[in-house]
Amino acid sequence: MLCYWGAQVREGFGLVLAKVKHGDYGIRSVCPKSAVQDMSAGGSFVGFIQDGKVSVLRLRDGKRKQPKLKKDKIRLIVCGGAGTVLLAYGGRVLIMDQSNVCSPLRGLESSQVIQIACGDQHSMALTKDGQLFVWGDNTHGQLGLKIGQTGSLSVQHVKSLCGIPLAQISAGGDHSFVLSLSGVVFGWGKNSAGQLGLGDTTDRHVPTVVNSLNRKKTVSISCGGEHTATLSKGGTVFTFGSGGFGQLGHNSFTDEHHPRVVFELWGSKVSQVTCGRRHTLVSVESSNLIYSFGCGMQGQLGNGEMIKQSVPFPVDLSTVCDHAHMIKKLIAGENHSFALFLKKLGNESKPNPSRGILTVDDRMIDRWVSGRDLWKVIKMDINKVFSSAASLNGSFLKTSCDEHYQTSEEHCGLDFDLVKASFAKLSENERLISEVVKVVQQRLLPSLNSNPAGVEALRLYLLLPELIRGLQGQQRTELTKALASKILDLNPAASKVLEMYWSKLPDEWLKNVVYLFRKESAMLIGRIAVDKLDSDIATHLTKFVRILEMVYQxxxxxxxxxxxxxxxxxxxxxxxxxxQTIIEDLNNMSFNLTGQIQELVAQQNYYNTILKNLISLPCIFNLEAKCSYMKNRVWQLQGCFPLTLRRTALLEDCFCQLMANQQHLRGLWLAVFYTEDMRKTDVNKRDFFLNVFKELCAPESQLLMDNDNKTLSWFPTKLRVEKEKYFLFGILCGLAFNNNSVVNLPFPLALFKKLLNVKPSLEDLREFSPVLGKSLRYILDYSDDVKEMDTYFTIEWDGTEVELDPAEPGKKVTNYNRTEFVDKYVDYILNKSVEEVFEEFKRGFFNACDRFLVEMFEPEELRGVLVGNEEYDWDILKKNTTYEGSFYAEHPTIISFWEVFDELTPNEKKGFLLFITGFEKVPILGMSAVKMRVRPLFNFTQDHLPEALTCHTLLDLPVYQNKETLRAKVIEAINHKRGFWEE
Incomplete structure (x- = not known):
């Protein structure tokens, strides 16, 4: 049964064998012998489908048209402002021209269309694989292509929506909307009255998310001439746009630029909403009621009055309709309203699957696995689903409690258990998974959009690692390569959302992502080490590691x-x-072997390039590898920066020469000469670093301030020396780093965090000042319900009173602002109060060493590289010691030496470490990195002291006559002045 009301038209619309029943308020009904399956009303036409046959009535003169169709059976009809579009059961789109001839729409011959929509001068079509096509006028951007794109009679693909699983499309006068499966609403086109719901009146030429409708569980959308209505799953109606005729239902005649709830319908659980040119209809399935509001000047509201109505009122159908019928579809035209009824059969609420895009579900996979379908059919299904990003992104949604409607930048909406179970089933069948892999590799991945319009398009990047994880060999590698490239091609906004999704993944899934890219990286590194030079391998490796670094962060x-x-x-x-082997071979090779040298140099450059790219993404390096990389780099340094110093004027001389050569320090090997002997030895350099840092960090230098325990230092807030000295201090630290020298730098971890642009924390302040740190922690943890504390935002530091909140002097600390207080306190001491001095130090530091080398370390590691540690494991030193010449482990002198060593005091043992290595502390890799060699010293007297060559950790030990003499000489050597003269 069809009910209709509004402007006068041909009685019964010319439907065959239709008897028209007249009711109150101008409402009429007709029950044609052949039921109306679908209908549509446009500005000039009304179209009907009966038994797959189409008839179109021209409203102005009441003339009825019978389109000329061949064999197509029509399922849907849409009448726009200028014409009529038909959709056949096979998915073909037909355009009806002025001569009633219907011809296929060019460009969609090979596509299966499931939905069509028409505006005044433009049309839309949604295909089974989730692609949106448009054609017609684009004056206001209603085709959603881009700014400057003119209209087109041929179909155009809306590429920006690729990958978005669409549930519905709708076209208004000159604007367009689509709705995703998870309720995300996109609009574009004319926006003169705010009909896009974006809070302004600016036209949009590309699909734009209506953020205010996010998480509203939108299930339906309808566009009018210049207004729009949406319906949420719970039955709530939102309207926005032009309200001049009351068509928004807000009891006003003003426009709305944001979606606004129609409160007069609150609690009615609306089941359908449709917009006409200037009026709106809604239906409530539970009560079988229809409400109307908006322009009724032609009777289209069904209330018997020619008025504008700004609130919803029921349409009284009691005189033309009985309770045996239920509303199937509402249609609102320009000056007419229609309600298509069906007899109640008990299963009317079941959705029509033919109107939805193709997605993967359990039943489909079970059919494939069981082989109930022919292999040819299965291959077609796999090709359709796994070649479409939209189809996959619309699959595996978490439907329990409607969770997928919460899809956002923080919630992906996937059912991870369902994904895992589904892919596991596929992986058990080798034939199936091979076909899936082929389609994904050849069709899906090349089609992915690097600039997705919505977050739903990013679900694919969570699904594919789980699919790839079950693969082996070349299949796995090739898919991982393609996926890595696509992830890195994402625009910054999409990449940020993907990172957020990673952060919310279940532990098992996140570990699988790490495992996938780590395993493939390891495999490529293995190939690099044994294969010939291959730039492609190096390129893919860098991509894998970049993704690992992203996940690591x-x-x-x-x-x-x-x-x-x-x-x-x-x-x-x-x-x-x-x-390292290549470097050693080059150093040992004769220069007459030119060809081999060139080959080795090419290999060296190849490995250096790869490692330099990798070291910028340091998460894959263990500490040993980082230190090894630094060592290799030092071995390859070609230049040397000489410092010629007087022992009695160490700081003065080095500062003068560093200032004169500050532009020529980075990447150079340091050589230290003393004017007293001018010998070039590695001992000189180690002695220089040892003593120059003792002078720099001594209280007499006035460069630093000590903590209460005199164990750590920090920059002062009041300068007592020239600012340039901090620049030179930084240069010396950079030189120590670049020359693999452990120095006395008694700073808290905060310094090394700041060098790496990591924000220091309360724990870093607590390391420097335990008492203050403990007090601030007490304030944060204080649990009593006290509104104000006896503490103010006014503090004293380094003899200066400071207002932490200058905008509000004397501000008190309360329960509500205590976190702010502590943050500002820490920030002032570790950042603001020393900003000028630290920036000078930092400038000097990076003036002397490469930033990329520094940034490969974590703050704790950087401190260890520069300062070392105090984990003195003397048993490891003994175990790792080797013997040369006539010495061996059981030699009497060696036995005596270790007996003497074991009897030394802890400080004497530390002194021996300084004697043999030139460092006071243990290198960052621990005592195992100290490989001492001991050899006999010949041509000596019994008064001769043991000698050490620190650059080689080599001990020349005389063969003393007895243990007592050995003990005395070892202790004397430990306490001996290390080459520095006294005044």
């Missing part, structure tokens, strides 16, 4: 339970060993 920021060790690729150490 996500894990750090989100405090995920995935450790740094999960990212480390130990195969890198092998690559460094290969490079």
């Amino acid at each position: 996500v894990c750090r920021s989100a405090h995920r339970d995935i450790t740094k060790s999960d990212f480390i690729i130990h195969e890198v150490n092998g690559l460094l060993d290969v490079l």
Whole structure:
């Protein structure tokens, strides 16, 4: 049964064998013998489908047209402002021209269309694989292509929506909308009255998300002439746009630029909403009622009055309709309204699957696995689903409690258990998974959009690693390569959302992402170490590691339970060993072997390039590999920066020469000469660093301020020396780093964080000042319900009173602002109060060493590289010691030496470490990195002291007559002045 009301038209619309029943308020009904399956009303036409046959009535003269169709059976009809579009059951789109001839729409012959929509002068079509096509006028951007794109009679693909699983399309006068499966609303086109719901009146030429409708569980959308209505799953109606005729239902005649709830319908659980040119209809399935509001000047509201109505009122159908019928579809035209009824059969609420895009579900996979379908059919299904990003992104949604409607930048909406189970089923069948892989590799991945319009398009980047994880060999590698490239091609906004999704992934899934890219990286590194030079391998490796670095930073920021060790690729150490071998071969090779030298140099450059790219993404390097890389780099330094110094004027001389050569320091090997003997030895350099830092950090230098315990130093807030000295101080630290020298730099971890642009924390302040740190922690943890504390934002530091909040002097600390207080306190001491001095120090530091080398370390590691540690394991030193010449482990002198060593005091043992290595502390890799060699010293007297060559950790030990003499001489050597003269 069809009910209709509004402007006068041909009685019964010329429907065959239709008897018209007249009711109150101008409402009429007709029950044609052949039921109306679908209908549509446009500005000039009304179209009907009966038994797959189409008839179109021209409203102005009442003439009825019978389109000339061949064999197509029509399922849907849409009448726009200028014409009529038909959709056949096979998915073909037909255009009806003025001569009633229907011809296929060019450009969509090979596509299966499932939905069509028409505006005044433009049309839209949605295909089964989730692609949106448009054609017609584009004056206001209603085609959604881009600014400056003119209209087109041929179909155009809206590429920006690729990958978005669309549920519905709708076209208004000169604007367009689409709705995703998870309720995300996109609009574009004319926006003169705010009909796009974006809060302004600016036209949009590309699909734009209506953010205010996010998470509203939108299930339906309808566009009018210049207004729009949406329906949420719970039955709530939102309207926006032109309200001049009351068509928004807000009890006013004003425009709305944002979606606004129609409160008069609140609680009615609306089931359908449709917009006409200037009026709106809604239906409530539970009560079988229809409400209307807006322009009724032609009777289209069904209330018997020719008025504008700004609030919803029921349309009284009691005289033309009984309770045996239910509303199937509402249609609102320009000056007419229609309600298509069906007899109640008990299953009317079931959705029509033919109107939805193709997605993967359990039943489909079970059919494939069981082989109930022919292989040819299965291949077609796989090709359709796995070649479409939209189809996959619309699959595996978490439907329980409507969770997928919460899809946002923080919530992906996927059911991870369902994904895992589905892909596991596919992986069990080798034939199936091979076909899936082929389609994904050849069709899906090349089609991915690097600038997705919405976050739903990013679900694919969570799905594919789980699919790839079950693969082996070349299949796995090739898909990983393609996926890595696509992830890195994403625009910054999409990449940020993907990182957020990673941070929210279940632990198992996130670890699988890490495992996938780590394993493939390790495999490529293994190939690099044994294969010939291959730039493609190096390129793919860098991409894999970039993604690992992205995930690593996500894990750090989100405090995920995935450790740094999960990212480390130990195969890198092998690559460094290969490079070390090449360097040693070059150093030992005769220069007359030109061809071999050139080959080795090419290999060296190849490995250096790869490692330099990798070291900028340091999450895959363990500490040993980082130190090895630095060592290799130092071995390859070609230049030397000489310092000629007087022992009695160490700081004065080095500062003068550093200032004169500050532009020529980075990447050079330091050589130290003393004017007293002018010998070039590595001992000189180590002695220089040892003593120059003792002078710099001594209280007499006035460069630093000490903490209460005199154990750590920090920059002062009041300068007592020239600012340039901090620049030179930084240069010396940079030179120490560049020359692998451990120095006395008694700073808290905060310094090394700041050098790496990591924000210092309360714990860093607590390291420097335990008492102050403990007090601030007490303030944060204070649990009593006290509104104000006896503390102010006024503090005293380094003899200066400071207002932490200058805008509000004398501000008190309360329960509500205590976090702000502590943050400002820490920030002042570790950042603001020393900003000028630290920036000078930092400038000097990076003036003397490469930033990329520094940034490969974590703050704790950087401190260890420069300062060393105090984990003195003397048993390891003894175990790692080797013997040369006539010495061996059981030699009497060696036995005596270790007996003497074991009897030394802790400070004497530390003094011996300084004597043999030139460093006061243990290198960052621990005592195992100290490989002492001991050899007999010949041509000596019993008064001769043991000698040490620190650059080689070599001890020349005389063969003394007895243990007592050995003890005395070892202690004397430890306490001996290390080459520095006294005045």
